[in-house]
Amino acid sequence: MVRKSAKPAAEADDGGPKLRFRSPAEFFAENKNIAGFDNPGKSLYTTIRELVENGLDAAESVPVLPMIDVVVDELSISEFNKMVGINDRERLDETLYKDVETGKERKKREAKEKREAKRKKNQPSENHQEAKKQKTNPPEDTDANMQVKAESQTQPDSLMEETQASASQMSSQPAELPSQPPPSEQPSQPSQATQKGSRGDVSTLRVFVSDNGIGMAHDDVPDMLGRVLAGTKYCVKQSRGKFGLGSKMALIWSKMSTSLPVDIRTAKAGCEITHCVLDIDISKNIPNVIVHEKLPNENNWRGTEIKVTIQGSWTTYRAKILQYMRQMAVITPYAQFNFKFHSPRAEKSFEVTFSRRSDQMPPEPEEVKHHPASINQLLLKQLISNIPGKTPLVRFLTRELSNIDKPLAERLIKELGETFSPTMPISELGLNEIRILDKLLKEARFGKPKGECLSPAGEYNLRLGIMKELRPDMVATHAESADAFEGHPFIVEAGVSLGGDNVRNGLSIYRFANRIPLLFEQGNDIVTKTAQDIPWGQYKISANTDRIGVFCSIVSTKIPFKGTGKEYIGDDSLTIKQSVRKAIQSCCAQLKTKLARRAELKSRQDRSRNLKRYIPDVANAIMKFFESVKSPTVSAEYVRQMQTGVLTKEVLEKKLSQHVETSDRQNVVELGSIFGYVHEQAEFVHLAPRAETDLYSKPILLQVMPAGEGATQPPQVGIQFLESLRVDPEKPEIEKVAAEDNKVPST
Numbered sequence: 001m002v003r004k005s006a007k008p009a010a011e012a013d014d015g016g017p018k019l020r021f022r023s024p025a026e027f028f029a030e031n032k033n034i035a036g037f038d039n040p041g042k043s044l045y046t047t048i049r050e051l052v053e054n055g056l057d058a059a060e061s062v063p064v065l066p067m068i069d070v071v072v073d074e075l076s077i078s079e080f081n082k083m084v085g086i087n088d089r090e091r092l093d094e095t096l097y098k099d100v101e102t103g104k105e106r107k108k109r110e111a112k113e114k115r116e117a118k119r120k121k122n123q124p125s126e127n128h129q130e131a132k133k134q135k136t137n138p139p140e141d142t143d144a145n146m147q148v149k150a151e152s153q154t155q156p157d158s159l160m161e162e163t164q165a166s167a168s169q170m171s172s173q174p175a176e177l178p179s180q181p182p183p184s185e186q187p188s189q190p191s192q193a194t195q196k197g198s199r200g201d202v203s204t205l206r207v208f209v210s211d212n213g214i215g216m217a218h219d220d221v222p223d224m225l226g227r228v229l230a231g232t233k234y235c236v237k238q239s240r241g242k243f244g245l246g247s248k249m250a251l252i253w254s255k256m257s258t259s260l261p262v263d264i265r266t267a268k269a270g271c272e273i274t275h276c277v278l279d280i281d282i283s284k285n286i287p288n289v290i291v292h293e294k295l296p297n298e299n300n301w302r303g304t305e306i307k308v309t310i311q312g313s314w315t316t317y318r319a320k321i322l323q324y325m326r327q328m329a330v331i332t333p334y335a336q337f338n339f340k341f342h343s344p345r346a347e348k349s350f351e352v353t354f355s356r357r358s359d360q361m362p363p364e365p366e367e368v369k370h371h372p373a374s375i376n377q378l379l380l381k382q383l384i385s386n387i388p389g390k391t392p393l394v395r396f397l398t399r400e401l402s403n404i405d406k407p408l409a410e411r412l413i414k415e416l417g418e419t420f421s422p423t424m425p426i427s428e429l430g431l432n433e434i435r436i437l438d439k440l441l442k443e444a445r446f447g448k449p450k451g452e453c454l455s456p457a458g459e460y461n462l463r464l465g466i467m468k469e470l471r472p473d474m475v476a477t478h479a480e481s482a483d484a485f486e487g488h489p490f491i492v493e494a495g496v497s498l499g500g501d502n503v504r505n506g507l508s509i510y511r512f513a514n515r516i517p518l519l520f521e522q523g524n525d526i527v528t529k530t531a532q533d534i535p536w537g538q539y540k541i542s543a544n545t546d547r548i549g550v551f552c553s554i555v556s557t558k559i560p561f562k563g564t565g566k567e568y569i570g571d572d573s574l575t576i577k578q579s580v581r582k583a584i585q586s587c588c589a590q591l592k593t594k595l596a597r598r599a600e601l602k603s604r605q606d607r608s609r610n611l612k613r614y615i616p617d618v619a620n621a622i623m624k625f626f627e628s629v630k631s632p633t634v635s636a637e638y639v640r641q642m643q644t645g646v647l648t649k650e651v652l653e654k655k656l657s658q659h660v661e662t663s664d665r666q667n668v669v670e671l672g673s674i675f676g677y678v679h680e681q682a683e684f685v686h687l688a689p690r691a692e693t694d695l696y697s698k699p700i701l702l703q704v705m706p707a708g709e710g711a712t713q714p715p716q717v718g719i720q721f722l723e724s725l726r727v728d729p730e731k732p733e734i735e736k737v738a739a740e741d742n743k744v745p746s747t
């Protein structure tokens, strides 16, 4: 009898680690921070972001002007309990709860409040001293002092202004967004809706996002929204979505925090409405469908509505969420965003509309083929397996890859060696043939991928955004031509502004990647780092004391984000970095010219203001001059006018003063053309006489030269006949104004 041999020692259960498997859903549930779901507050922000961006992608793919509604409903604890069927429960032992203040905590808080109050009391004198110090010690213009808006920075005031202006309160309170009450006014007991978490107040929120986009096919809905790493955007095309993950992360977070499913209503054009309620089986990474039905679509509605109930920290992330909505409105001016927040505390509720400002949608980005420079062995195998095996190699190279035409494909195949031929079927390409082909594609020279497949925001939209966002004194924009990063085309557009409303000294960075704004980890981003390296001083801009806005929009078929949360782009993407630098520097060069011109015009304006001080003396000097000139040919007419009272000192003073004002206004027109003011508003005043009754029959230009800055001596006076109006050839718009109001004499 053969005895069953005992298990080899190595296979015995020795208590060592056991092999386990994780589904993609489990992996992302455990590592949700890499997808931007770090804590309840950030999870709320990312949930809204993912759903809004899906809506925008869906509308743009129709294409139709996007209309995005976002409603965040804060549920009271009772409301939530009712929803899930739990009875409200009285607390028996209050001291068990984290949100109830202990005696020690109360003492600590009271001491802190006392300190705060004392500090506030002393503040006026401190402020005064600080101001005095700043006056005497202006900060040095060093890179170390350069300020970059940190992510911890509070919402810019301009946002508050705008939000307040357009917020229509749902409560009877004045139109003002409710702000967080000071700590001393906060209840020590949890509110009806919130519980204290380690990261601020955590409450249950129902997030509803709807769009007028392309909608989803009935059968696809469960997989699209209930299977991690499933989507329609895995192709070489510019889009906000890429990973097939975002909406599923929202679902996973809802599963982790409230255990409630996601509710979807969607319809494609001319189709019935799909209503689907689904959950996700995390361990199997498959949708767990609760409802999947078709409903009549009487109004022929098209779009998608998604409702998800999650925990989140509204109070901590409210500013970021509104900042996000606002920046989306800036970079997507052709979209309309309606944002509502409902709370059981009516005074906290509000709604904001970020109106559409342009009907001009950028062209829809095109899907393109892989560029040879983006190829690797795995991708080659995938491409080969996607098409029939009998496809000849030459056709594979020309049809499946971009930037290879037939002659180039034939040259490449020749270069591969004798075992390759243009007609060989791709099924004959073994592992080594693929290795050889991959090596050659990496080493050969190819044209850059074309940027036509991309849809940049456009300098116009960028400028519109900057003007609206910052209302700057001066702005310059520039679009770099398309370049490629690892075989993916990209385009960088930049804008640099100076001054503006509520802009702090130093650098304020606004970065958009495929029209997604960057609100977190800004310090690590390629644009921030590049902007910090710009030698601002060379452009007569102080990175320390000037208020500089740097806007940068990057579009690409692949943005090299450092995480699936699509936040920052590392500055190791060298070709992108170079383009960003060049684009910012081009803006700086434009600003330098404008600054120099502004300084020149400003000094001209100052000079003409100074001239006015000398007008009485000048008038006196001219009168004396005519009185003393004996030659009748020069002065007979003037002497006659003086005798008849036409030419008096007062008339001269008036004329001189008019002339100074005229040249002042000219400066205003020129300044206007530099800063982009509307020319129709500028008044052009002629130097020529307007009527025969005027003092002189020919236009005259009086040149009054002060002796110098702060001179006490009377100025020199000269008189010239003006033959024609001098027009700056660099400023044709001024010429146009003059020509339109063409009372300028031809003589």
Ligand SMILES: Nc1ncnc2c1ncn2[C@@H]1O[C@H](COP(=O)(O)OP(=O)(O)OP(=O)(O)O)[C@@H](O)[C@H]1O
Pocket: 050, 054, 055, 058, 211, 213, 214, 215, 216, 224, 225, 230, 231, 232, 233, 240, 241, 242, 243, 244, 245, 246, 247, 248, 303, 304
């Ligand atoms: N509002 C919507 N309208 C139409 N289709 C949608 C909508 N939301 C999601 N989808 C479809 O579901 C797919 C999965 O969406 P999901 O948010 O999970 O990932 P994604 O947008 O493809 O990529 P990413 O994770 O980078 O955001 C999308 O590719 C899209 O086809």
